[in-house]
Each structure stands twice: as structure tokens, then as C-alpha cells.
Amino acid sequence: MAQEAIIWPMPSTATAPDPSTPAASRRRSRKTARPVYRVEVGLKPGLLDPAGAEARSDLAEVGLKTTDVRVLRVFYLRGHLAPSDVETAAREVLADPVQEVFAVREDIDIKPARKNERVRLVTVHRKSGVTNPEAESARTALQGIGLAVDDVQSARTYIIYTRASKADVLEAARKTLGNDVIEDVVAGRVRSYAFPRPVRRRIKRRTVNIRKLKGKALVKLSFQMGLSLTKLEMETIRDHYVMLEREPTDVELETIAQTWSEHCKHKTLAGAVAIEDEAGTRKYKNLLKETVFAATKKLNKPWCWSVFKDNAGVIDFDGKDGVCMKVETHNHPSAIEPYGGAGTGIGGVIRDILGTGKGAKPVANTDIFCFGPPDMTHDEVPKGCMHPRRLMKGVVAGVRDYGNRMGIPTVNGAILFDRGYVGNPVVYAGCVGTIPKRDVNKRARPGDYVVAFGGKTGRDGIHGATFPSAELHAESETVSSGAVQIGDPITEKKVLDVLLQARDMRLFTAVTDCGAGGFSSAVGEMGEETGADVDLAGAPLKYEGLDAFEIWISEAQERMVAAIPPKAWQRFKRLCDAEDVEAFVLGKFTNDKRLKVRHGKTLVADLDMRFLHHGLPKITREATFERGGTREPKKKAKKRFDTDVVALLSMPQIGSKEWVIRQYDHEVQAGAVVRPLTGPNHGPADAAVIAPKLGSARGIVLSNGINPAYGEIDPYHMAMAAIDEAMRNAVAVGADPNRVAVLDNFTWGNCNRPSTLGAIVRACEGCHDGAMLFKTPFISGKDSLNNEFRTEDGELISVPPTLLISAIGVIANVRKTCTSDLKKAGNPIYVIGETHDELGGSHWYRLRGKVGQNVPVVRKTAPKTMKAVSALVRKGWVRAAHDPSEGGLAVALAEMAFASDLGLTLDISRIKATTKDPATRLFSESASRFVLEVDKTRAKDVDAALKKAGVPFARAGRVTKEPMLVVQYKTRVKGKTVTSDVIRSKTAKLREAWQTALQMDGGA
């Protein structure tokens, strides 16, 4: 594939027009035959090359041994430039005079290889049409200093010193240095670049004959056009056009497919379901409405300003401003191109926030990922899947480069590992914003202009909305590459800058983002109540030759659509011009409830909004449910658990994510209060706290709960436990549980299978009951279904049922927050809540290869516990708080100790528990528990408060000066109390295990 796409004519400058070329095409070729100059830039010999070192370590991961790797940056400049111009370009812009040398048209001298070694060159560049911010930046900068540069392409040439063969080097490079989906990876230098020629296209109205098609033929048509519509849906469309007595146009069919896609309409979760399980049969007309939404409706919180109707849910922050949050999934694009997929995932959810109400200001990002185990061998990874480490590196880099450049702090997240994610990584990207109360509601009015602004439109991501509905398979990498895109965060930052100014100038009546389905979804949704008439001919394009339907459904990034009254348009246009943002009038909102799409004079679609939004046929899906898991394993009598604790802390899932966290800017906007790593030794924080308004101590708390291992046993209890976990994380840092809202994100397998659908029904029921129990409303949600991968051998790998609960709360005063690291020797340690024999799905079982049955159950007393602990933290009586979750109490105690320079001694026999077994007490992941370090002078007050609240608790230990974790167990033998150590370990040893659990560097 990659080979065929490469067109690299030699020599480096284009030759004069061939006299044998016919006159007609000569004119065209003269226009495009501007010379191309190559500039090579490399570090001065002897200077450290960090990019080369990283490439070397990446190559080593796939087994390629090298002694050195250095990187050249290569630029191809097209334009009528004098030799001195190219020299200027290189000296002033492309190369850094202190660190680098450059060569124009020639090759930079390369250090010769040592004996028994060869110099292998590999060049990587983006395929044409794929966004390349580096090249785009170079073009802008060179034009800025007055050079006549028309186009720029950039590449990287890796100089690899190795004994390996050319073929082996190329193969290793393809696996690590570039991705065939978006890049060409070729051996040697590439001395010229053939810029693509513009192709002009005449837009015609094209109809598709559908009225006479039946059954299989309809399904075939849906497949051929990439519509991802079912037989029933195709029949409904056919019947509609039979009634209209005409054939649909291609643009109409594409628009319907986008609007009816799983991504846009959530037809499974918002559909009818009949479920049969051990509790009998139940029917839902609309699953989400009757479970998740119903809880929010019943709770009817006055501080919920906007729920489930906009891009993001909005809650009250300080009376004047609201806080909104949205979490998106971007699993499928990330599976194929992790860097671009994750980057555009975060870019997309940021636009959701920008497009909430009349525009919100993003103040924080969150990211939760699930991958296959990082220690899998390359042979274990099925063909067509990327190695989990490579996926993770790409995903993290994508989120980093987008989030950091946008100037939005990434403050909270989680990373999980399981074999079920090998074919389908999970990428959840969340964004939080603030919005003035007056801007929460929006409505486009007839007569308003439909204005598109931001990035240009290209062929990027065509069928992004319909593609996630399809199962991935070994060839997905090649067939779906059109659905992949690369983001350009600076374009989106410019959009952010003008959007917030325009909002405050009151220029919008409505604004929304271009996400899945592009213009078709954005305009279709905004104009649902009015109607819209748009003309695509004026849309700024990245390149010529786009068909009307391509412009209409393209998912090119960084675009927004606004409704702007005609009288405000000029002011908006001036604002955009001043900040180099493209804006154009796409059309008008009407009052005929029709969606008319034109390209110049050609009417390419004329759809009834009612059919478009309400014509989707409703079906009742069958669901079944059976509890999973295995029989509870027998407990072996064991006396010491030191090695168990070390083993747990060394699990990548529990271990430190510092390698990831530090790559994200979590401080920008100067709002950070509780960061992801806390204490003098950088232990794990429970939740993030930010103070988003400069100078104000009012804060936002963000946390999450996720545990797919429980879902494999019972998704109902997984949902309850996830809400409990998110809630206790928030409470541990000082949130008021009465002011916490939650969001749901489902990543599931194919829900056409009744058992898979049954699992999601149970999870929805758990969400409802959990929300009602804690009186915490859901404000937004999203689902991604069909996360399955079929290997070459036909084996189906489905993701575990993965429900993410994100919690967002408001904190009145961030000074009254708390972190998890121990603070002062002598302070008592409290264990709050009750521990049960609930090791089912626990990490301790997992260490031993077991699953079990007794999944943690959230009990009715949970809200009482949350309330009591929150009050203690906010009173300032608690110096450190942490929640036992993955790995149970033992891991929580270890983390609190090694995050600080202190130690901890605790008597495990004193804690409140319904089991005597010390192992269960140490490692059970029972819900609604906390470990607190209490200010010594307040211990009596804390005892009284907890007794009064009726919360089970035990003063079970104390903070010690010596940095040791000591856990003891007391038994009565023949009337005598015998004390024995169950854990005795230096905290430094525990810390080291935790910090080295996830090693992403090295290999070389």
C-alpha cells in the first residue's frame, strides 16, 4: 500500500515543460511546475540528539539494535525563489543557528559508520492531503518574511547506524517511526516531493435509484456507499422516497446516514429493549430515558442548568457562571492512528465545550485510556493491531500535543490494561468549561446566517460517524484510512480566541461544533426546529476537487458553525480577520423546516427535517443477562503479605502513571490546586481540584470511577461501584457530595448480541440506582458500541463492558481541600466504612489469575459515609485522605505513606469488617471506604462526629516518623492476644515498585 502511494520524481527541481506535451495540458503544467527546493536541517555534529535517542529506543522495542540514530529535518519549498531566498529561508526560519546546520539542495554530511556497521537512511513524511502543521507553519513563516513560497512539505530522515539489513531497518521503521495510514516510510533520502496537482470537479446533482430495490440489494447499497444503515432503515428511506415519488440524491442519503448513525442518534441505548434475566422480564421503550435520564429528572436539582440537551451538561458554579462537562470516546480512530485519533478526540471534546450554549471557556481536560497489557510480546499481538505500548505512546503524544497547545490543563485521568483491549483501545477524552448563566441557552432564529468558521474543509474523516458502527478487522488499517485525521490545535486555539470574544460581544444566537457528520450534523441539528438553506460553493477548501457530499459530511477538524443575525455578521467577520480565522456565510436559517443544500446553482439535497430527525424506524431489541465470573477461589492461609503488596504496586494498572502525567501541562491557566501527583514523593491523588477563576478560591473537583473487571461479573454492580468510586474520590479531596454531578460513558461490544445488550441494560439500571442512592444527577453521557476486533483466524476479541463515570463537583473554598500524602507523625489513622469479603474482580485475585464472584456491593449506608467524611475534610480536621480502591486497603495505606517522607502503623484487626481473614481485610475492594489521617487535636471531635452520623469507623493506626509501612493483625490464642506483622516494609521499597511499574522508556 505505502509503496504505491509514493511519487518521488527526480531530480530535485521540476524540469521545463516537455515539448511533446499537448498544448492544452501544457498551460496547466506550467502553472503547477514551480520549482521545488529541498532544505536539509540537522544538529551540529557532537550535539546531543534527543529525537534520535527516542527513535533509537523505539526501534529497540521492536528488536532492532542500533549504535546511534540521528534525525534530519527536511523541507520541500515550492515557489519561484531565488537561490538566495532559499538560503534566507533556511537561515532565518528553518534552522536554528546555534544548534543546527543546513544544506540547500544538497545533502548534509553524515558521520561515517563504524566498522562492521552500515548507515541506513529512512525518510518519513505525511501523505498528501494529511494535515501537516509543521509544513503549514513553515509556509506561513516564510511568506511572513516576504518569500514567494507557495507550498511546503516536510519530512524527517532518520540516520540509523546498525548492522541490520536494509529490509529489517525499513520494517522496524514502519512499526515505530511512521504510520502507513497517514505517512509514507521509505528507505533512503527523498530528494524531491511531487506536490499534488489540483483537480477540478464539476458538481452535479446525482440521484441514487433506490425505489425499486429490495432486501439484500438495499443492504448492498448501504455497504457500497459506506452508510452503515440496516435493512430496515434502508427500507424506511426507500418507502419515504416512494411516497415522495422521486429518487434521493447522494447527498440526501449521506445526510440521513450521518443523522441516523449510532454516533449521532444513539439508537441502541435510546431504543426499545426487552430484557430477560434472573429477575424476570422487563421492557424499556427508551432505555436511556427510563434509566439514566429518569434519575436526573426525578432528582430535579435546581443547580442543574442544562442537562442532556446540549453538547455538554451545565451546572451552577457561583450563581453567575456555570460549569459544563462532556466526555467523548474516540476509540476507533485511535486504534488505527493513535496520535491523530487521540488528538482529534481531545480536539473534538474541546469543541463540544466551545459549542455549549453560546460558547463556554475550556478550563480542564481529563483522559482515561484502556490498552492491552504493555508487557505483551510482539508475537502475541494479533495481526492488524498495534502493540499496546505503541498505541499508548501515540495516544499520549496525541493528547499531549493537542491539549498542551490549546492551553487547557489536563488534570485527571486513568489508564487500565486488559487483554480485551488489544484490538480496541479505549480513549475517553473529557473537557470542562465555564459559561456565563446568560449564555447557557441558544436558539438559531429564521433569518440568521449559518456561519462556518475555523479550519478549512478537506476530505478528512469522511464517514467518521458511520465508521465507528462497524467492527474492526485485520484489514481495517487499510480500508478505513479515510476516517482518520490529524488535528491542528493552533487553528482550534484561534477559534477559541475569537469564539469567546464573539460570545461576549453578543454576536451569536447559537453556536455548535462540527463533529461527526461535519456540516451535515451541525446544520441539521441547529436547524431542526427552523430549517436551513445552505450553499457549499463558498466553503474554503484545503484542496480542489471535493464533491458536494464530501464537503457536506467531511469531518475536517477545528470547525464550528454559528447562527449570527445579519446585522452582526460584519463585526464577526472583522473579528475573525483580525486574528487570521476563516469565516464564511454558509447559508441561512429558514422557517420551512426543510434542509436545502446547494452547490452554486445546483440543488443537491432537499430534505424534510421531520423525516431526518424523527423518521428513524424503532425496533425492540432482545436482551438477556447471566452473571459472569467464576466460583470464589479457596483462601489459603498465609501469614505475610509484603510480596503481595509489592506485586500489586508493580501492576501497570496500579503503578504510577508519572511517565504520562508529566507530559501533560496540568498547571496552565494557573488554576491547579490538587494535582494528579501529590506529596513530596509524588504519590497518587484521588481527584483533581482547580480554581478556574483567577483570584477566586471557588473550585471545581474532577474525579472518575471505572472498573471493567467488576463488569465481567455483574455490570449492575460495576455501575454502582463506579459511581461510588467517583464520589469517594471527590469526597476525599473535599467535595460536598450534595453538589456533585456525574457523566456516563459506555464502551461496549456488539449490542446486536442479546447477552452484550443485556450487560448494558444492567449497567444502565445500576447507573439509575446509583444516581438515586447518592442523589447525584447525570448531566451528560456518550456511548461507543461495537468495540470488537476480528483476528485473521476469525477469533473475536470484544472489549470488557467498560463504563466510565466522571464526577464533577463544586467546592466553595479550595483552601479547605485535602491531599492523600501523610502529613505529621503522631496523627491517628482512621479507617472509615466496612470491609466485606468482596474480592471478586479484585486486583489481588487478578495477580493470582482468578476472577471470583463476590463483586463489591454498594450499600444503602454509602451516602451517609460520604456526607460525614466530606464534613470532616471541609472542617480541616483531616490532614490526609485516600480511598481504598484498586488493591484494597493495603495499597491505599502504602500510597499514603510513600507519597510522604513518613510512615504508618496500623492494626488490621481493629477495622470494621464482616470477615476475619486478614488477606480479605487487606485486599478486598469493598466500596464506600476511606483512610483518613486526622489532626491529633481533633481526634475526639472526629470520633463524636462519626458516631453521631452512624458511620462505621475505627481508629486503627498512626503516622510514624520512621518511613515504614507496618500492618499488624491481632488474634486471641488461648485467651492471650498475639500480635503478628502481616506487612512490614520500607516505604522506599514500596515507592520504587510503584514508580517503576510502567516503564515506557528504554529498551535500547
Added chain:
Amino acid sequence: MATATRTRKATIRIVVLRAPGTNCDEETGYAFERQGAQIQHLHVNALLKKPTVLGRAHGLILPGGFSYGDDLGAGTVLGTTLRHKLRDSVLKMVDRGGIVLGICNGFQILVKTGLLPGFGEEQSVALASNVQNRYEDRWVTLRADATNVFFKEGDIIRCPIAHAEGRFLVADNGVKKQLESNGQIALRYVTVDGESPAPYPFNPNGSTDDIAGITDPTGRILGLMPHPERNQFPWQDTRFHAGTAPRTPEGLLPFKNAMSHLKKTFG
């Protein structure tokens, strides 16, 4: 906040320059605003249209971010623009006693313009990719090794760094010697106990001689990689929850000192 107006002294005007991709403009402007300065947020396009704005200003801030995406090397695009079009106006402002503060990306830009270290238009120092070739966000401890309008020699402050290209390099040893003898090495990374040398992670990027920030020979143009504006409220200090953070946030120091200099000069 309105002390300047209340005492009817001359207003100190500070321009916060913004380009596509700048993202620390608000909090950095706010740190000065709290000291009584009047802040003018200005897009680079607007300043290029009307460079005379600098003639009325007493200070210029180049905040952190990723100007124009930084895809060509941090600060390259905006630095090239400023060198070609605004260098003289900026130097005039500094000659009058005005100040320039470049933080993170702002430092990278100042280096690209030659305004730092101020040894002529030719670039003589660089901020290269971190040794670990990765963006990194962490708190660092800094020691002021020279006295200028922003710091007094011996000051210790803690604040975060967050960058991918912050490894300070000099073109040659002559440049380094000149920086030292002129007292232009404003800030060094030190260990948490204030000691030198500072191994990783105290020196978070492999900077030559642990250099975190430099000034021009006048001491009125400062560029630094760390972000003092991210330690301007008590709760931002990583020691806050342990109760060991100083009462006045240490990050405010350069803003306070610069303001008292400007008030003295122009007040």
C-alpha cells in the same frame, strides 16, 4: 488592585502580547494587574499595525504558550516576526527604563529575536529539546544568581516548568563567560535544598550550568523557562496542603519587583 489610581500616580501600562497559540496571557497579565498595572492585551497583528503602542507602554510581556504552534522550533515564527518588525520599538522602550518579561515560550521568542542575551541581532543562545525529548511539567526550585529589576541575588523561588524545549545552550564558551561576567545569569535550577549543581529532575531539561533564565546586560529584559505566574495564589504552592508554603506566594516576586522598579522610574 487600584492602588495606582488612588494615589494618582502615573499609570503603569503593560502590554501583554498574544499570537495564535499563546495561552498563558491571562494569568500572566493578572499577576501584574494585581500589582496595580494597567494591562493591555494585544494580538500581534494589532501591534504590527500600530507599533506606536509600545511608545506609550512601560512594559511588554511575552507569555507562555505555543506561538504559531511552535512546529518549527519553539518561538521561531513569532521571534522572526519580532526581529524583523518590532525589535527597535522594543529596544527603545527598554532604553527609557521599561521592562520586557518573556516566560517559557516568551523566553524562546526573546532568544530568537536576539533581544536576549542582547549581544547583537545574531542568535547566540538556544533553547533546545529537553534531554528526555519530551514535554515535562514539574515544580522546580530556582535561585537568583544576579540582582536585576526582577530578582535579588540569593532569592529562592519555587514554581512549575512545563515545556518540551527548555534546554539552555550557548553558541560557544565565550558567550557563557560573557553572560557570567555581565551578571546576566538571572536564575539557576537548584536542588530542593537550594544546592548546586542540580541533577535531573531538579534541572528538568539538561540546561547548561542549570541555567533557567537570563537577562540582557541592562537587567530589564528577562527570559525564563519556569512559570512564576503559576504560583501567585497561596493554594497553588505544592506545599500548601502540608501547611509549609510561605504566606506570600513566591511566584509573585518578579512581578512585585518589576512593578516597584517601574513605579520608581515612571511614577
